[in-house]
Amino acid sequence: MRPTEAMFVLFESPSHPMHVATLTLFDPPPGTAPGAHAAEMVARLRAHTEVAELFRKLPSRPLHGYPWWRFEKHIDLGYHVRHTAVPGDGTMAELLSLVSQMHSMPLDPQHPMWEMHVIEGLTDGRTAVYTKFHLSLTDGASGMRLLHRALTVDPDLQDCPAPWSPSVAAPTLQPSLDPRGVLRSGLVTTRELTAAVPTLIRAGYHGLTEEHLTLPLQSPPTIFNAPTGRARKVAARSWHLKRLRRLAACTGAPLDVVVLTMCAGALRAYLLEQYALPDAPLTAMLPVPLDLGESPTIGPGGNRGIGAMVVSLATDENDPLTRLARIADSVAHTSGIVAALSRTQFQLVSVLTLSPIMLDPVRRVLDDIPPPFNVMISYTPGPARPRYWNGAHLDAVYPIPTLARGQALSITLTSRSGQLHVAVVGDRTAVPHLHRIIGHLDSALTDLDTAARTASP
Amino acid sequence: MRPTEAMFVLFESPSHPMHVATLTLFDPPPGTAPGAHAAEMVARLRAHTEVAELFRKLPSRPLHGYPWWRFEKHIDLGYHVRHTAVPGDGTMAELLSLVSQMHSMPLDPQHPMWEMHVIEGLTDGRTAVYTKFHLSLTDGASGMRLLHRALTVDPDLQDCPAPWSPSVAAPTLQPSLDPRGVLRSGLVTTRELTAAVPTLIRAGYHGLTEEHLTLPLQSPPTIFNAPTGRARKVAARSWHLKRLRRLAACTGAPLDVVVLTMCAGALRAYLLEQYALPDAPLTAMLPVPLDLGESPTIGPGGNRGIGAMVVSLATDENDPLTRLARIADSVAHTSGIVAALSRTQFQLVSVLTLSPIMLDPVRRVLDDIPPPFNVMISYTPGPARPRYWNGAHLDAVYPIPTLARGQALSITLTSRSGQLHVAVVGDRTAVPHLHRIIGHLDSALTDLDTAARTASP
Structure with missing residues (x-):
């Protein structure tokens, strides 16, 4: 493990977790009911069982010692990909309150440190996806680019990969604007x-x-x-x-x-x-x-x-x-x-x-x-052309950074x-x-x- | 802080959080819609702004030093009392999957270490309440007794207290079966x-x-x-x-x-x-x-x-x-x-x-x-007579313990x-x-x- 990665592992505390996240909002494909879309998205994501190295990395740390990476062979996608719902009236305010809670929760160091929450229940019919990465894996902007690489400009294309597919998550990520x-x-x-x-x-x-x-x-x-x-x-x-x-x-x-x-x-x-x-x-x-x-x-x-x-x-x-x-x-x-x-x-x-x-x-x-x-x-200008994942249109992207002390x-x-x-x-x-x-x-x-x-x- | 309390503060780690929880299920009062009941419960709970000492305790810890209790004056009930929803079809299996996630999350040591999540969206119409306590505050059985003390045997009684009301949370809790x-x-x-x-x-x-x-x-x-x-x-x-x-x-x-x-x-x-x-x-x-x-x-x-x-x-x-x-x-x-x-x-x-x-x-x-x-x-036998909170009938109680290493x-x-x-x-x-x-x-x-x-x- 590089010292720059180890710092984020060693100095994380229950009071100061070190992760970044991205909140994305998708319009379900025409003809798909909003609730059914979230469940279908979870099922399709969990079907991508081939997982790139980046998403299998797990910090291993001897008692008070210097951490090193080990690579989990079997990834429990039932753990990493989660299905959640917005309570109450399903407003954006209620979604953001849920996301605030999610963003306050530290990742579990005993699993590769990333999570993807597919959130249903917005009254506007959109499906929200909150994706969290530990800073030892990637910074915010690189993580967002990674999510984007799983998307396509073709609204009809099916079989889009998951962001953790080996074809998407290249072993080296470019340094980013974060x-x-x-x-x-x-x-x-x-x-x-x-x-x-x-x-x-x-x-x-x-x-x-x-x-x-x-x-x-x-x-x-x-x-x-x-x-x-x-x-x-x-x-x-x-x-x-x-x-x-x-x-x-x-x-x-x-x-x-x-x-x-x-x-x-x-x-x-x-x-x-x-x-x-x-x-x-x-x-x-x-x-x-x-x-x-x-x-x-x-x-x-x-x-x-x-x-x-x-x-x-x-x-x-x-x-x-x-x-x-x-x-x-x-x-x-x-x-x-x-x-x-x-x-x-x-x-x-x-x-x-x-x-x-x-x-x-x-x-x-x-x-x-x-x-x-x-x-x-x-401020990061993004692509002008629309992007899709298995027919669902990516409507909005909100990066949610870590706050430093x-x-x-x-x-x-x-x-x-x-x-x-x-x-x-x-x-x-x-x-x-x-x-x-x-x-x-x-x-x-x-x-x-x-x-x-x-x-x- | 007593050494027995300090142990749970000092030896908590992101991998081994030390909390217990109780999952309770309530039938909404006659004439109240299930979704409306959860929102009403959250509003009623948040209205109980007078908070007993036990729920205002906050471990304060100098760098590597011995922790002591300080008492938060203002309790942010918008933080401690949360409104959540079961995704998908609203089955018990989906509720328990959500509760499993909640039970895996460590409490934030920068707030008094308890949370109450009011969960709507069960198709059977019940409202679920997941309550989490840090072990330095109380053990599982004492925490459960505390929740029970806010209830009444009178199905018509309104103005039931919140578990953190000073009238409910007596300063000393009995040791328990946990x-x-x-x-x-x-x-x-x-x-x-x-x-x-x-x-x-x-x-x-x-x-x-x-x-x-x-x-x-x-x-x-x-x-x-x-x-x-x-x-x-x-x-x-x-x-x-x-x-x-x-x-x-x-x-x-x-x-x-x-x-x-x-x-x-x-x-x-x-x-x-x-x-x-x-x-x-x-x-x-x-x-x-x-x-x-x-x-x-x-x-x-x-x-x-x-x-x-x-x-x-x-x-x-x-x-x-x-x-x-x-x-x-x-x-x-x-x-x-x-x-x-x-x-x-x-x-x-x-x-x-x-x-x-x-x-x-x-x-x-x-x-x-x-x-x-x-x-x-x-195995703990409970009371035979039904209990209520503001007209809602307590249907089931499931204590969720900590697992030791x-x-x-x-x-x-x-x-x-x-x-x-x-x-x-x-x-x-x-x-x-x-x-x-x-x-x-x-x-x-x-x-x-x-x-x-x-x-x-």
């Missing part, structure tokens, strides 16, 4: 991390500060930077991408800046409501590919790597258009500096930004440092087939009334709309 | 346990062996004495007590011997099917009150204590009536010896019997000792209102096809019936 991917990809080890600070100073880190790069230590303390536990709340909703595209065209800002401004508006409204808005603007950490501008695909053996950049969310600004302009400015400025940095320099800046997150297993090392950023906002809120956005899917994940105790952020996201979008229309009649 | 109750009650500490063996030898333990007392070291190795993990399977069913009472009258055996013979027949058939029946008869550990013949109620401060006796299940015997006679003989013989023992001697015999279970947190101490017994069978099967029986309720709990991997034991219990009862009728026309 910040934990940095660790998993082996880019940095703890030793490299702790060595990073003096190197950074030599590399002219102070010079960078003077160029107004938004840097970790400039983030104000917020309720989002509180001690975290294991209980989660998850909220999610989707918006039509064309509303955001129209706003981007109308304001001249890139689509991702519009998305960030929508998030910033929602966080500002939420914190105001909680009497907890700091005077200084909040910062967001955006995971970005390290090789900016390079081809995003790279052959096996290549080391693409991941980095992070921190931008200002201008939450001290009330006017939506001014906020948009300031965020666009911060993103452009930071991207400009990042582009000017050598690959090594950017790696080092990223490492310093992410270190409190990545070092979270090696607790208490950096406890006295102010929050490196306030929230993580990750001291980072109590995370917003993950994906886009696909003309929709923007947003999942907000928070610590149950640290972030009260989390679902209100979804309402504020909608209001923030409307406010931007109104302001843009007023400005350009 | 073998873990011995530990919890403070009767024995680890030091006393390890000191027990030499004391026993001095107390004439070898003399007892010669009197044919069924003793721990006489149990054959079976598949039920295998390493255990965290994943569980739970099976349950109820039978009319009058069938068993008729058999008791017809054969002249006490009711609990008839119950034991039914279990023995089922285990024999199950092991035969698995090609795993040992030549030597299986043994069962029965938890029994230490003060045999004394009043079961004792004032606060009294030390009633619990013991264990091991009896033979005569599983090497094919004929049901001969098996019944041999079990009756083993129970009478063991009870006779137990009655003749001094209280201290019985305590010591019990301690030796239970030590591998109770010492399971202090692992690897007694690993080389053969299984002290093969299965635990616990190396004890992969447990059968728990309770009787109430003319029904015998049986729950079989097993390790998911060690005990394959666990649900078949339920079928075998039914066949064993029928076989006994037939044999008794043939014998006494």
